[in-house]
Amino acid sequence: MKARSLTLALVAVVVALLYAPIASPKANSQQSTTVTVTMKEFKFTLSKKIVPHGTVVFKLVNKGALSHDFKIAGKKSKLIGKGKTGMLTVTLTKGTKAYLCTVPGHAAAGMKGTIKAT
Ligand SMILES: [Cu+2]
Known part of the structure; x- marks a missing residue:
């Protein structure tokens, strides 16, 4: 169970990193x-x-x-x-x-x- 929640947390971090540049307001303002x-x-x-x-x-x-x-x-x-x-x-x-x-x-x-x- 612990390993599974660690995996989920890792997936969440990877997804956040992938989408961060797109969501950045700086990218939009350019x-x-x-x-x-x-x-x-x-x-x-x-x-x-x-x-x-x-x-x-x-x-x-x-x-x-x-x-x-x-x-x-x-x-x-x-x-x-x-x-x-x-x-x-x-x-x-x-x-x-x-x-x-x-x-x-x-x-x-x-x-x-x-x-x-x-
Ligand atoms: Cu004119």
Whole structure:
């Protein structure tokens, strides 16, 4: 009987060790999703339209002739000039999030859309 409970305890330790890295919050917080955003007149093209909720890194690439920015979830990138690139990191909660270019007239002309965080 004693040997059996020792075996059970050993199995429990092995199982705990196996699952520890997966359950660690540190491992989870390192996960992020990268979405490439191509900007031009007057349209955004996103490499992904559905992302897991959490940290999302938007890689901004301006292939247009004018300067543009990218605003989502209350955060806004700097103004990105013609041919330039930028980055905007945001934390998205679950739901459909609207994005837009805040340069006057650009959103109305088509530089807006939504991305879904699941
Ligand atoms: Cu714009």
